[in-house]
Amino acid sequence: MPDLTNPLFPRIAQHLSLVAADRQLGILIADSRGNPDEQTQAINRLLDRGVDGLLIVPQKGTAPGLQNVPTVIINTASDPDNSVSADHAGGGRMIAEHIASLGHRHVILLGEDRVSEVQRDRVAGMRAGFDPSIHLQEIWGESGIDQLVSAIQNGATAVITTSDLLALRVHSHLTRNGIVVPHDVSLTGFDDLPFAIAMHPTLTTVAQDVEQIAGLAIERLILEIQGETLPAQNANVAMRLVIRNSTTKQNSKTKPEILQ
Structure with missing residues (x-):
């Protein structure tokens, strides 16, 4: 995970853990704490522990790429290594x-x-x-x-x-x-x-459908670990618009008075 102080990433980690547990899998979670070098070190530590596969949510601007174990990247569609992402x-x-x-x-x-x-x-x-x-x-x-x-x-x-x-x-x-x-x-x-x-x-x-993203990522990783055929296309999960009170119709009000 890129940074567990960001509320989004613990949600993703929790759903991955729940899906993995349903499939009798154990998960180790590493936090690269916003640091690309720590991301590399964390990946190496997990590999040294003999994990069967890796799920990586990359640090922004980095491309950790596929490793020498089955690897699923959760990022965005424009990342050539991306496996599963929100749209x-x-x-x-x-x-x-x-x-x-x-x-x-x-x-x-x-x-x-x-x-x-x-x-x-x-x-x-x-x-x-x-x-x-x-x-x-x-x-x-x-x-x-x-x-x-x-x-x-x-x-x-x-x-x-x-x-x-x-x-x-x-x-x-x-x-x-x-x-x-x-x-x-x-x-x-x-x-x-x-x-x-x-x-x-x-x-x-x-809103991201974090539960669906987690399920697709775990299922893809299991297929890779078992050496089975992967889906022909990467998964791009639709998002959902949530309209609340911070948006309203444009009106003809005068410019706001700015506090000095």
């Missing part, structure tokens, strides 16, 4: 189509890190979901967050982020600057983490 681009398209249906014409696409293949696929899906007439601003990282207030003051009415954690940061940043979600700007996340329903307003997002 990240499809999820991005769902969010974009929802925002477009509400009448927003000036939209910010905010990603956390361009290195991440998952986030790039999500942003590509977002772009694909908008008509060319929509004015899109694509911004990334800390500098992107710093640009939000001025972008909203200059007419942006929706902010689409590549994760719920990033959306939470954006919400706090906007609140400190006197910008109210969704009165002044609509806001969306990605992944439907548990805190999405604890935010005020509750967060519009898209």
